[in-house]
Amino acid sequence: MPHVIAQTPRMAQCGRHSGLPAEKKISLGVTRVIVKTPGKQEDFVIASDTSVRQFKEKLSAHFKCQMDQLVLVFMGCLLKDHDVLSQRGILDGHTIHVVIKSKNGSRSLAHPWHQDKNTKGNSSGVYQSAGMTPVESALSEDVPKVHTQGLKVGSPEHVAQTLENPSIQQLLSNTDFMRQFISEHLDTQHSMQQNPEVSHILDNSEILWQTLELARNLAVIQEIMQIQQPAQNIESPPNPQSYVGLETVPGWDNASGQSSADFNDQMLNNTQDAFGGNIFTALLGGQVPEQVQFSFPSPPPSQEQQEHLPQPPTARVIYASSRGVSSISSASSTPSMANHTSRASTSNSTNGQSHACAVEQPIGIPALPGRELNQLPQAEGKDATISLDSSNQKPDDLQQSNEQTSSQITGNMMQLLLNNPSLAAQMMMFMSVPQLSEQWRQQLPAFLQQTQFSDILIALANPKASQAILQIEQSLQLLATEAPVLLPWVAPYLWGLGWLPAPSCSYPDTVPWTWDVSNMAEPKGPESCPKSRTVLQRLQSLAGDPSHPLQAPETRFSKQMEYLQAMGFANHHANLQALIATEGDTSAAIQKLRRSQGS
Amino acid sequence: MEPPNLYPVKLYVYDLSKGLARRLSPIMLGKQLEGIWHTSIVVHKDEFFFGSGGISSCPPGRTLLGPPDSVVDVGSTEVTEEIFLEYLSSLGESLFRSEAYNIFENNCNTFSNEVAQFLTGRKIPSYITDLPSEILSTPFGQALRPFLDSIAIQPPGGSPVGRPNGQS
Numbered sequence: 001m002p003h004v005i006a007q008t009p010r011m012a013q014c015g016r017h018s019g020l021p022a023e024k025k026i027s028l029g030v031t032r033v034i035v036k037t038p039g040k041q042e043d044f045v046i047a048s049d050t051s052v053r054q055f056k057e058k059l060s061a062h063f064k065c066q067m068d069q070l071v072l073v074f075m076g077c078l079l080k081d082h083d084v085l086s087q088r089g090i091l092d093g094h095t096i097h098v099v100i101k102s103k104n105g106s107r108s109l110a111h112p113w114h115q116d117k118n119t120k121g122n123s124s125g126v127y128q129s130a131g132m133t134p135v136e137s138a139l140s141e142d143v144p145k146v147h148t149q150g151l152k153v154g155s156p157e158h159v160a161q162t163l164e165n166p167s168i169q170q171l172l173s174n175t176d177f178m179r180q181f182i183s184e185h186l187d188t189q190h191s192m193q194q195n196p197e198v199s200h201i202l203d204n205s206e207i208l209w210q211t212l213e214l215a216r217n218l219a220v221i222q223e224i225m226q227i228q229q230p231a232q233n234i235e236s237p238p239n240p241q242s243y244v245g246l247e248t249v250p251g252w253d254n255a256s257g258q259s260s261a262d263f264n265d266q267m268l269n270n271t272q273d274a275f276g277g278n279i280f281t282a283l284l285g286g287q288v289p290e291q292v293q294f295s296f297p298s299p300p301p302s303q304e305q306q307e308h309l310p311q312p313p314t315a316r317v318i319y320a321s322s323r324g325v326s327s328i329s330s331a332s333s334t335p336s337m338a339n340h341t342s343r344a345s346t347s348n349s350t351n352g353q354s355h356a357c358a359v360e361q362p363i364g365i366p367a368l369p370g371r372e373l374n375q376l377p378q379a380e381g382k383d384a385t386i387s388l389d390s391s392n393q394k395p396d397d398l399q400q401s402n403e404q405t406s407s408q409i410t411g412n413m414m415q416l417l418l419n420n421p422s423l424a425a426q427m428m429m430f431m432s433v434p435q436l437s438e439q440w441r442q443q444l445p446a447f448l449q450q451t452q453f454s455d456i457l458i459a460l461a462n463p464k465a466s467q468a469i470l471q472i473e474q475s476l477q478l479l480a481t482e483a484p485v486l487l488p489w490v491a492p493y494l495w496g497l498g499w500l501p502a503p504s505c506s507y508p509d510t511v512p513w514t515w516d517v518s519n520m521a522e523p524k525g526p527e528s529c530p531k532s533r534t535v536l537q538r539l540q541s542l543a544g545d546p547s548h549p550l551q552a553p554e555t556r557f558s559k560q561m562e563y564l565q566a567m568g569f570a571n572h573h574a575n576l577q578a579l580i581a582t583e584g585d586t587s588a589a590i591q592k593l594r595r596s597q598g599s
Numbered sequence: 600m601e602p603p604n605l606y607p608v609k610l611y612v613y614d615l616s617k618g619l620a621r622r623l624s625p626i627m628l629g630k631q632l633e634g635i636w637h638t639s640i641v642v643h644k645d646e647f648f649f650g651s652g653g654i655s656s657c658p659p660g661r662t663l664l665g666p667p668d669s670v671v672d673v674g675s676t677e678v679t680e681e682i683f684l685e686y687l688s689s690l691g692e693s694l695f696r697s698e699a700y701n702i703f704e705n706n707c708n709t710f711s712n713e714v715a716q717f718l719t720g721r722k723i724p725s726y727i728t729d730l731p732s733e734i735l736s737t738p739f740g741q742a743l744r745p746f747l748d749s750i751a752i753q754p755p756g757g758s759p760v761g762r763p764n765g766q767s
Binding site: 036037038073075076077097 | 674677678679688689694716720
């Protein structure tokens with residue numbers, strides 16, 4: 001009699017080979033089958049001519065259930081008791097699926113489908129404790145969509161609207177509510193369990209308040225970074241709000257000190273240089289200030305590098321935003337188009353990026369779904385580590401932390417792109433006119449400093465306005481395609497807008513002007529971007545070109561800088577810019593500086 | 600003996616990036632990805648998928664993702680709806696609990712693969728199941744990994760599948 005053996009190395013008795021076809025590879029009459037139950041998988045060795053019924057007997061003993069609870073499925077076929085395994089084609093190594101039915105009878109799926117039923121139930125529970133009735137209804141309607149886990153495809157506009165909703169803004173102002181909300185959010189609780197230090201942060205109302213301040217005042221972030229800058233070429237006076245912002249950040253002075261000064265110096269000085277290299281940094285940068293809004297609701301999940309959490313969190317918050325912004329560079333740089341070290345691109349940060357984002361698609365920015373909430377805190381945690389530790393600015397630490405932080409932010413950007421295909425389309429168009437976008441990006445910091453950041457946001461929130469910009473982009477593209485020779489004619493208009501710098505800025509290590517004009521022969525529709533892919537691939541290959549050993553422009557041009565300063569050009573920032581534009585040609589830089597000073 | 604009923608099994612494939620991955624992946628990752636795939640199994644006139652909220656089901660094509668970008672015919676199965684729901688319930692308590700969701704290791708496509716094999720013995724196309732390793736094999740993916748690990752995808756529009764009576 002054949003025996004059914006389970007999970008033992010013992011071989012079955014040399015079995016009965018009766019009537020087995022030759023093509024079935026059976027050794028000594030046994031078959032090793034894999035029995036898969038939901039979640040588990042086991043090997044069974046059985047005799048080849050076992051019937052299903054016998055197999056079920058064995059299985060029921062093994063799984064401790066009754067035989068009629070067992071359902072065997074092989075290749076989609078239900079195995080009946082009277083079948084013989086081998087006859088069903090079950091050979092060595094095949095998998096049989098086993099379902100153990102529950103003791104009750106059949107169940108069926110619950111209809112109808114309630115989409116928001118669960119989310120509403122959960123979130124309204126959270127908000128009830130807030131006791132803000134008028135807002136509650138707005139929240140329970142709007143915010144569940146924001147806080148539903150993960151990727152919500154197709155509702156970025158909704159999220160954007162939600163967040164621009166004044167009631168939401170009001171909520172953000174209500175510290176008590178925010179604290180409660182934050183601590184009751186499931187994600188928060190998760191992270192708190194994983195990371196007890198996090199609760200310190202959340203309990204500190206000061207931090208919360210400052211974060212909310214920041215959230216409401218995105219320009220503060222930008223201005224803070226510039227505050228440290230000794231020489232500024234901004235025409236308009238620094239935003240007085242920035243001082244307020246600084247004052248409201250206790251501990252800023254303590255923590256900032258050396259590191260921030262060095263850091264900011266480098267940053268702004270290198271803005272022009274590093275910024276041009278990477279379109280994504282532009283977008284990413286802008287994202288981060290926005291994200292600070294939502295960062296604290298989900299405190300940093302445990303990260304390997306969060307050793308230094310207890311350090312002053314306030315500085316961390318500010319730094320996080322700025323640093324996070326700046327550190328985008330490395331991630332974006334690393335994979336694609338960097339022509340600079342991560343350090344240089346670190347400086348890439350803030351200004352240009354936040355501006356860039358504003359110009360690009362502010363509506364898209366708030367449209368990050370709830371899961372993004374987690375991300376910036378990670379950035380913050382790391383950023384704090386970086387900023388507070390690296391007053392010496394050890395390159396390796398910085399780079400590594402930068403990369404990790406920026407990776408998160410790049411990820412955010414990807415999310416943003418995923419959610420907002422029109423934004424990506426716009427980006428694509430920009431990228432396909434690289435010389436314009438290069439110069440535009442360079443000019444962006446100056447351009448946007450001249451106007452209020454928030455004004456830009458509001459202006460671009462107007463869909464018609466963004467449409468108009470889109471049209472401008474498209475027309476520029478068309479021009480570039482059809483009549484590149486006309487582009488210089490257009491340039492004066494763009495100068496007036498501040499989009500193109502008046503003197504020409506050459507960027508030899510990214511995209512040569514002539515190269516691209518010749519490639520724009522093919523007609524190009526706004527949506528499909530076959531050419532842009534070429535452009536992007538080229539950019540990528542350029543980025544990957546190892547023949548660009550990059551240092552911070554500051555170091556590269558240090559000699560020239562000294563020379564310029566000796567000549568009497570005291571504006572450090574302007575000097576650097578001129579040098580960058582002329583690639584270190586001192587005399588040309590002097591001419592540039594004279595021109596700009598004289599005008 | 601009456602012939603067993605055969606129920607068709609389909610795989611609905613959605614590109615979560617809506618074409619962006621195809622455009623941007625060369626730059627960002629250095630390799631060409633055709634899409635960020637989300638899949639679900641459609642059988643017995645219902646669509647089943649796994650997300651961070653656990654196993655969910657809905658009428659076919661009725662998640663917020665809209666209609667699928669492509670439909671793959673997996674085969675046919677004799678497994679009845681009853682047995683299938685039992686199976687899903689036990690999956691939902693073991694391998695595919697909602698907290699077991701991991702965007703790389705145990706995602707919607709893992710689930711679809713598992714279910715497809717249960718129903719028909721066949722696996723889903725490898726370009727879908729290879730996606731995580733494709734991404735993680737790029738430096739960009741590696742850099743993003745901590746961030747991506749915390750992402751959970753849950754297409755809205757489904758309702759959970761489970762044992763209502765809580766018995767086993």
